Amino acid sequence: MASHPDLPPSAERIRVSHLCVSYHGVVALHDVTLTVKAGIICGLVGTNGAGKSTLFKALMGFVRPSQGEISINGLPLRQSLRRQAVAYVPQMESVDWNFPIHVANVVMMGRYGGMNLLRIPGRDDHRAVRESLERVELWPLRHRQIGELSGGQRKRAFLARALAQGASVLLLDEPFAGVDIRTERLMITLFQQFRAEGRTLLISTHDLSHVTGFCDEVVLINKTVLAYGDTSEVFTEENLARTFGGSPAQRLTSPSLAPGPEPGREPSGSER
Amino acid sequence: MDPLSWLLEPLRHDFMVRALLVSALVAGVCGVLSCFMNLKGWALMGDAVSHAVMPGVVIAYALNLPFALGAFVFGVGSVAAIGYIKQATRIKEDAVIGLVFTGFFALGLTLISKVRSTIDLTHILFGNVLGISGDDIRQTVLISVLVLVLLLLFRRDLILFCFDPTHARSIGVNTGFLHYLLLSVLSLAAVAGLQTVGIILVVAMLVTPGATAYLLTDRFDRMTWIAIGSAVLSSVLGIYWSYWMDASTAGCIVLVQTGLFLLSFLFAPRHGLLAQQRR
Numbered sequence: 414m415a416s417h418p419d420l421p422p423s424a425e426r427i428r429v430s431h432l433c434v435s436y437h438g439v440v441a442l443h444d445v446t447l448t449v450k451a452g453i454i455c456g457l458v459g460t461n462g463a464g465k466s467t468l469f470k471a472l473m474g475f476v477r478p479s480q481g482e483i484s485i486n487g488l489p490l491r492q493s494l495r496r497q498a499v500a501y502v503p504q505m506e507s508v509d510w511n512f513p514i515h516v517a518n519v520v521m522m523g524r525y526g527g528m529n530l531l532r533i534p535g536r537d538d539h540r541a542v543r544e545s546l547e548r549v550e551l552w553p554l555r556h557r558q559i560g561e562l563s564g565g566q567r568k569r570a571f572l573a574r575a576l577a578q579g580a581s582v583l584l585l586d587e588p589f590a591g592v593d594i595r596t597e598r599l600m601i602t603l604f605q606q607f608r609a610e611g612r613t614l615l616i617s618t619h620d621l622s623h624v625t626g627f628c629d630e631v632v633l634i635n636k637t638v639l640a641y642g643d644t645s646e647v648f649t650e651e652n653l654a655r656t657f658g659g660s661p662a663q664r665l666t667s668p669s670l671a672p673g674p675e676p677g678r679e680p681s682g683s684e685r
Numbered sequence: 686m687d688p689l690s691w692l693l694e695p696l697r698h699d700f701m702v703r704a705l706l707v708s709a710l711v712a713g714v715c716g717v718l719s720c721f722m723n724l725k726g727w728a729l730m731g732d733a734v735s736h737a738v739m740p741g742v743v744i745a746y747a748l749n750l751p752f753a754l755g756a757f758v759f760g761v762g763s764v765a766a767i768g769y770i771k772q773a774t775r776i777k778e779d780a781v782i783g784l785v786f787t788g789f790f791a792l793g794l795t796l797i798s799k800v801r802s803t804i805d806l807t808h809i810l811f812g813n814v815l816g817i818s819g820d821d822i823r824q825t826v827l828i829s830v831l832v833l834v835l836l837l838l839f840r841r842d843l844i845l846f847c848f849d850p851t852h853a854r855s856i857g858v859n860t861g862f863l864h865y866l867l868l869s870v871l872s873l874a875a876v877a878g879l880q881t882v883g884i885i886l887v888v889a890m891l892v893t894p895g896a897t898a899y900l901l902t903d904r905f906d907r908m909t910w911i912a913i914g915s916a917v918l919s920s921v922l923g924i925y926w927s928y929w930m931d932a933s934t935a936g937c938i939v940l941v942q943t944g945l946f947l948l949s950f951l952f953a954p955r956h957g958l959l960a961q962q963r964r
Contacts, residue, residue, distance in 0.1 A: 473851075473854065473855040474854075474855075475854060475855075494855065494856075494857055495857050497856050497857070499855060500855070501851055501852060501855045503849070503851060503852070507851075508849070509724075509848065512724060512847075512848050513724070513899065513902060513903050513904055513905045513907075513908050514844070514848060514905060515903075515904070519848075522845050522848075522849065522852060523852075523856075525841070525842075525845060525853075525856060525858065526856030526857050526858065531838070531841070532841035532842060558903035558904075560903075561903075574852075578856065
């Protein structure tokens with residue numbers, strides 16, 4: 414595979430071994446082990462509360478595992494995070510679109526980790542921002558306030574930030590929520606380009622139709638990894654029943670209806 | 686009376702010149718901070734901290750320590766108390782904020798009634814910028830400069846922290862540090878603002894200019910400049926107004942601020958009421 418020159422030449426992007434995370438004594442993830450290679454689009458599928466966002470938090474170093482470890486590009490997680498290897502693309506509902514900031518500045522925030530303490534951008538930073546914005550076709554809109562972008566443009570702006578960051582691992586949180594079909598196609602095209610460059614994409618979703626479409630691999634998760642591997646092999650009736658607690662497949666697109674073992678909110682560090 | 690003498694006559698008094706300079710400086714600094722308070726959604730926190738510094742100020746005066754020190758300890762302490770109670774119980778955050786800051790404020794009130802001889806309650810509650818002492822001026826200027834330097838130094842990080850703390854953390858920015866930096870700066874600014882408009886109204890200094898500016902622009906830089914401008918203008922006009930009408934200085938300053946906000950609320954080109962109705 415032809416890897417992007419800026420990415421670390423590692424065949425293995427994510428390695429999680431025997432990861433356990435608990436909040437206030439409640440187990441959120443138990444004995445999670447998986448390896449994702451470079452240039453893979455991997456779906457992360459589970460009900461709400463199954464531990465998808467806990468796994469993301471663990472991959473960003475937000476939670477301290479009670480057991481196990483994570484390495485990215487062959488390095489311990491902390492080191493990789495310091496090299497800005499992991500980019501998180503937020504759910505669109507969690508962004509304050511009225512914030513007085515324009516598109517280029519959002520993308521520039523992807524570069525902050527590599528800058529000095531005053532965060533004064535250098536020539537490389539400006540070039541990275543320009544290249545990223547051109548790739549997602551937002552360069553002409555760079556001076557727009559972010560709220561003035563359409564839904565699809567908003568998504569692309571945050572993808573551009575991950576590109577500007579030079580991330581080799583992208584964590585995408587429900588990227589297709591509330592997206593029209595045209596934007597969805599455009600995003601998938603971008604995802605496939607990222608894959609061709611050797612980036613690894615971990616896409617959290619509860620909507621199975623997206624997963625079968627373009628994910629190379631799938632992780633089925635419910636507090637632990639139920640099944641992991643090539644999409645075609647993992648997506649069996651039996652595995653899906655285990656993931657979603659036995660409810661019929663067509664109901665799974667609406668996770669609130671799916672009776673998981675522990676329905677309800679994802680446990681998070683700040684609440685009890 | 687002609688406008689020139691309206692402007693110049695008060696400047697013949699030293700106390701007026703002092704008051705104008707000090708409150709313009711404090712207002713400008715609080716104006717910068719108010720942008721962050723608005724964007725972070727910390728207005729209520731500003732209210733809480735500004736009330737909670739009171740016992741610190743009283744104790745500092747009683748012990749002859751710099752009042753900034755006491756304010757700082759109690760300001761940050763109140764926020765730590767809020768954070769601790771919130772995560773240790775099931776009580777919702779707004780209730781925790783309400784009960785903690787009133788508790789601190791009550792402590793301050795009780796303390797001040799026992800040491801009445803050295804400090805004046807009304808000065809703390811409503812400010813005393815016209816009678817500000819040289820010692821207080823020095824401390825207030827020092828605090829204002831410190832706050833301004835910190836806000837400028839960490840400006841981009843603080844914007845990132847307000848906008849997307851998750852991303853900030855994921856690229857290795859120390860968001861815990863930024864959180865406490867903003868809180869510390871808030872405590873310090875509250876005690877500086879206290880000198881001009883007093884504890885009760887200081888939250889206006891920490892919120893209103895930012896809100897006014899937020900309706901007028903979609904650029905952070907411009908928002909900051911507009912907030913500074915409206916805050917300084919308000920304090921200057923407010924002091925003049927209070928001089929000529931012989932009215933409460935704090936009341937006049939905050940009234941002018943509120944007036945400017947109303948203008949912005951009605952006539953802001955894109956986010957104002959009239960502009961929105963025309964759409």
